[in-house]
Amino acid sequence: MQRNPRLNRRAIARLGLTGFLASAAIGSLPDGLLAADPDTTRLVYFGTYTGAPPQGAGIYVARFNAAEGTLSVPQLAAELRNPSYLALHPSKPFLYAVSEVADADGKPTGSVVALAIDPATGLLTKLNHQSSGGSGPCAVSVDPSGQAVLAANYGGGSSVCLGIEPDGSLRPAVAGTPAGFIQHEGKSVNAARQEGPHGHSIDPSPDGRFAIVCDLGIDKVLVHALDAGKATIRPHGATAVAAGAGPRHFAFHPDGRHAYCINELDLTVTAFDFDAQAGALEPVQTLATIPAGITDRSGFSTAEIAVHPSGKYVYGSNRGHDSIVMYAVEAQSGRLTFLGVEPIRGKTPRNFAIDHSGKWLLAAGQDSHGVSLFSIDQATGKLSYTGRTVPVPAPVCITFR
Template sequence: MPPQPRQPVEHTGRTAAASGLARRSLIGVLGAGVLGAASGIPASGLPASAARAVPPPRRPERADLRPVFLGTYGNGIVSCTYDTTTGALTRRGGFPAVTDPSFLAVSPDGKVLYSLDNGGRQGAVRAFAIGAGGALTPLGPAQSTGGANVTHLSVHPTGRHLLSANYGAGSVAAHRVNADGSVGARTALVQHTGSGPDPGRQEGPHAHQIITDPRGRHVFAVDLGTDKVYTYRLDPASGALRPVSETRSVPGAGPRHMVFHPTAPYAYVANELNSTVTVYGHDPATGALTRGESRPTVPGGSGAAVRNYPSEVAISADGRFLYLSNRGHESIARFAVTDDGSGLRLVDTVPSGGSWPRHIGLAPSGTLLFAANQYGRTVGVFTVNRDTGALAPSGPPFTTSSLGCALPI
């Protein structure tokens, strides 16, 4: 019998027995933006007053350097720059006074960084102005998300609302974004209900991600505990989240994170508990999802020797390749997107450059991919072949802290 896999106690990066110490899950993006997908929406950004209020970021020292932010467990936010050709990382500083900012997102105009903060009984979200070399200046106070163990956040494409998912509480929230980019009052808090067949992981709702579709019409919350993806409509005036529909996954699949195809009416959901990825048809007009085929995320599928837990999905800007991080198999899977978006074919996997790749992020250029290895405390850096989608390691992994997220901008 194969050894039992390490189960994450996700706010510390330590492991827990499969019998299950309480799981503090965290993570996911600016919709497909953090994942590198082209949204197809003009980045309208914040209102003009915000551009005046937030100090504009200065470019790094060289034109071939760009900022990348690392969300950690125990070491706050780490600021780096990356070489736009090789992906080589150089640490510049950061902001340590934030607790387990395991997921990060950036405003549409690229001037404000948003992070989680799990330092209290309830989760919170924070904002930082981005300065020269990735220097971070706090903007306003942290704002409560209304639930325990906030795990994911994303910015609405208008830049006027911040969305978050509370894993521990099984709820999702929305906050208004002020003119200066700081986080304003909470405008919505919606509680999920239900459970799934896995008593250790699905005893109740566990909202794991919240994102907006490529056209900005609907908001989607992925809930691992209830085996559902929830569709909402965000009221632009009040900031309320209005329930629209619910779509069930395969029972016990444990849907974790999703990404939309940039142009075709499909979405792809990584299922943490049964090591699959599922294609969903997407009706842009109604927000309805229709479950399609599921594919194993590692060669050999369920017969693989190591228990595997998929975590993040990313898609190329042209929609031809899907990438998925495998925890346990310790790899990044490359899928070819087939049949005009309705199908997936596993092409290969490459080692992630460390242990427990919790998150992957494509650079805006699409030519680099960064893997945040939570247990390995490394960032694996890969070049991306634009024609074939193939990943190739670019130098040794970058050693850092226990990671939840790598966000290149």
């Protein structure tokens, strides 16, 4: 799941990480913007893979100016091992991160970390952490009520639900029936990647009654019944995708009636109808993420998926091809039409994010150690590179506050 690219380590060592970021910034704003007026800028957080340079040191923070499409030079907000995915509390100044490891607290698991946000600077203070219940947690989300955190374990092939205390800290997963933990079961056709379950994302339904889990290893999108107040989950249903597809990440349409899953292994996106009352998903369409003329797809895989705030467009990322795929959404049916792909001007877009205004998309180049900024044409959904790339070491998650 993790790659180890190389930059000029001697140069980085001479400058230090802060100096490296500042010296390499293209189209970025001064560090002082972190204390700027929050009415004109928003905090944006970057999760990274960590280790010796050029890898990251934890979670970074910058300010994004949506009026100008500019980003300040990121600063280290909190040291943390492999904070590969981040999620914000819906109403309070708390951020939650997975620590994607397999040895947390000397046990064969990862952890979920709770952090408090300083609204003025964006810097983070750790509150506590809890076991994720399995190795390699790679996704985290918060239910709409702000009562529970959800995480998916890739290595452990499982899901976990952790209750949130009033101060933002996390409680351990509850035992019993129902519990705060579900172990997935099964395998699929790709012997190298699907020898067992691999939970890759977990997202609450818009009404908070269900948790949707993409399990890459078993080619299923699982639906768990969620009781956020009690911080419990229980198996509710499952929908299969094509054998060998490898479902990775999931996104709901703003209307709550449609949803989309990006499939890592076969380079596709599957559209679903969602029955919110029944908590049931029905696949209705699958489209490629790569233009048909590209025949050599060795080393390619998909990663992130997001729906535009307007609901008019869907975007996905292609690693190896190093592009963002663009689709138009038919308003009534939720079906997709392929619009094309846009190069990210970097390598390995494991993640990207659309800002709250819907005018900008930021793409994380994990192996090029930078975040590229794109404008979004509101009439067509097409992306245009702004010419601005801001260095971030091994960025793998972008989250706007």
